[in-house]
Amino acid sequence: MRKKRLAGLALMALLVIAGSVRALADTIPTDMAQGETPATVTGLEVEIIWDESGLVRVGRELPITVRVSSSGPQVDGSAIVYAPANRGDYYKMEERLSVSAGETKETVFSIPVDYSTSMILVEYRDADGTLYAARELTIRPGYGTQEIYIGAVASENVDLDGFDRVTLNEYNGITTRLFELTEETFPDRIEKFRLYDIFLLDEFDRSDFSAAQMQALDDWVYEGGIIIIGNGSDMAAQAQEGETVRENWGSGLYVYCGFPLWDAAGNFSEESSVREFFYDTIGADSLSALENSMQNGTDDYWNARNMTASVDPARLPKVGQYAVVLIVYLVVLGPVLYWILKKKGRQGALRSAMIAISLLFAGVIYLMGTRTRFTRPFMNYASIQEIRGDTVRETIYANICSPYNSSYSFRIGADYDVLPVLSYDNQTETFDTEKNDCQLAVYYGEEGTQVEINDDIPFTAEYFRLSRRSEDTYGAGFTGELGLFRGEASGYLINETGVSLERVCILVGGFLIVAGDMEPGQQVDLSQAPIYSVPPYRQYEMLQTISGMYAFDTASESEEAAVAAWRNEVTSYYINSMMITQTNDAVILAFPSRENVNILEEADVEVRGVTLITAQMEVDYSRDGQVYVPVLLQEPEVLQGNYDASDNSTYLQLVVLQYDFGEVPVDSILFEWPEEQAADSYMQAFRGTMEFYNWETGSYDKIEPREEYDSAYLEPYLDGENRLTVRYEDETAEEYSYQIILPQLSVIGREEP
Secondary structure, three states: OHHHHHHHHHHHHHHHHHHHHHHHHOOOOHHHHHOOOOOOOOOEEEEEEOOOOOOOOOOOEEEEEEEEEEOOOOEOEEEEEEEEOHHHOEEEEEEEOOEOOOEEEEEEEEEEOOOOOEEEEEEEEEOOOOEEEEEEEEEOOOHHHOEEEEEEEEOOOOOOHHHOOOEEEOOOOEEEEEEEOOOOOOOOOHHHHOOOOEEEEEOOOHHHOOHHHHHHHHHHHHHOOEEEEOOOOOOOOOOOOOOEEEEEEOOEEEEEEOOOHHHHHHHOOOOOOHHHHHHHHOOHHHHHHHHHHHHHOOOHHHHHHHHHOOOOHHHOOOHHHHHHHHHHHHHHHHHHHHHHHHHOOOHHHHHHHHHHHHHHHHHHHHHHOHHHOOOOOEEEEEEEEEEEOOEEEEEEEEEEEOOOOOEEEEEEOOOOEEEEEOOOOOOOOOOOOOOOOEEEEEEEEOOEEEEEEEOOOOOOOEEEEEEEEEEOOOOOEEEEEEEEEOOEEEEEEEEEOOOOEEEEEEEEOOEEEEEEEEOOOOEEEHHHOOEEEOOHHHHHHHHHHHHOOOOOOOOOOOHHHHHHHHHHHHHHHHHHHHOOOOOOOEEEEEEEOOOOOOOEEOOOOEEEEEEEEEEEEOOEOEEOOEEEEOOOOOOOEEEEOOOEOOOOEEOOOEEEEEEEOOOOOEEEEEEEOOOHHHOOOOEEEOOEEEEEEEOOOOEEEEEOOOOEEEHHHHOOOEOOOOEEEEEEEEOOOOOOOOEEEOOEEEEEEEOOO
């Protein structure tokens, strides 16, 4: 009898296992499970295209194109991409791609690439699941393929081969790779541009290219691309002969050159290299950031994580309230209950009464915790909205997760370009669909982007980057006038965005002007607004001023502190990643009083976030025939030692810098000396001797520290090209490897007649 029972249980277990395996097999792609052979249909052609070289750039998205043509049948199909994700899972992207007779359509996917070996599978299927085409790509982006991809468009008589296969960094093995494009191969979608790091345009005529191509180029620059335009192009008109003009746009950079790129070397020196060319045109910071991305890949994951990991104080339990309830519970459950029952002579009911009191207080605790519990998926987002004329460019990082081990879905509006942001910390070389469901599925369509998430661990976050361009979102934006001279502001600012704003600030020339809260149509007198000096090493203090409070250690204590900490993170990202500091234009920063970002459609998801509104403003630096240059546009040249332009510092005791004041006739030079108490634990203010190089004697003169040196004093120290060479020698003991903050220079000059 016992053997029969065991046999029955074994049979039942086998049936359960077989049913589970069959159910799992039904959820995975049939080609992976069964090796399905693509079907053939007369007149239907499917192309799956990517860079055949296999040398995929780490930190860039790999563009994969699926193109479908039909000369006969009508096919309602979809293009599908499968790629590995964390913990051996996989994710997929899918977009509807249907064609009628005589029609050709294509779609482009952007696939993030990391150091780990990645297998990518691309398919084209019809609505019934029939497979028509499939390609598998194994990419091995490692240290041997650290190449900066350069796209180039030039006329037939222009040779840009000098930019190809050039070693930029021998220590890290970073080289360039040139892709020469034509009108036909020039990308018309931003996904195709994401393969490149830099674009060169020489002898380039915009009229030869479509509006879609130019818009895709502009969108790519906004996301972080760098475009260098030679004077043979009709886009470089604003650069004077021989000079370079930089214009920031979102995270990227437009560089206009007053010389042809093919003859770039002749505009510097005979020994000029491509690296020196990039150093002079895009700047040391941009070049260093490019080289750093070769080593570390994209920072999107950490940007998304840092900006959306906000604490919601409303979800935190009030410890004091729970302590009071616990004390009352212990008192009532013990002496009070016993005293009452003894007084009534009902000591025998003590056990039942204790159980009843325990259940009552359990209910109280449960009700108190109602507001702290998540009952559905939730999303945190950080939105940056940049106003340019009547156009608003919006970049959003979103963090979505569920409190339960469950699957859920939501839809994002069709006006958003949606890209998953993935972490490959635990990525394996292959992914096994027979053991894991699809972790993340993204379906692109005309009505929006549908996202389905299969959470195997509660509170596992999925990150996304969204972007869009909208018109007339904030009306006229901001209008006004701004003057700045030696730390004194003048002019006015009007809020014409149509929304109430909080903490309106203006960041300009190393200063922060706090206009405060502004209602729609309100005007603020900037001469009466508080103004603070904000050198690079005091960024935390600047963020504290912008948000209104220091909130990094108190974010869990109040809603106000949590919002301030969140705003600090978003503002820090914008200043460090999207705002080029080498400019004397003013940047307006503000936060709407009420969040009005409508990201999700048809979704039972809690949404909370913070929005930063930004805009640029022209500045008048002149007064009474003089001009003030608060931030030098050109970084000093390092003649000896080490120098970090991001915070104006060095980690060596001795450094020699040469400052170039360009064509500004110098009346005086101002030195802003760093404050001792302002430095962080790993930084210290410069303490030591400062020497100016004397061009008349050919030696260095020890200089008494001052806040200002006039033109008469500077006469022997400025060379014929209006340059000042300064030698700093710090007195710090050599065993202390502090980051030493140097003085910040600004210039008072004469206006040109």
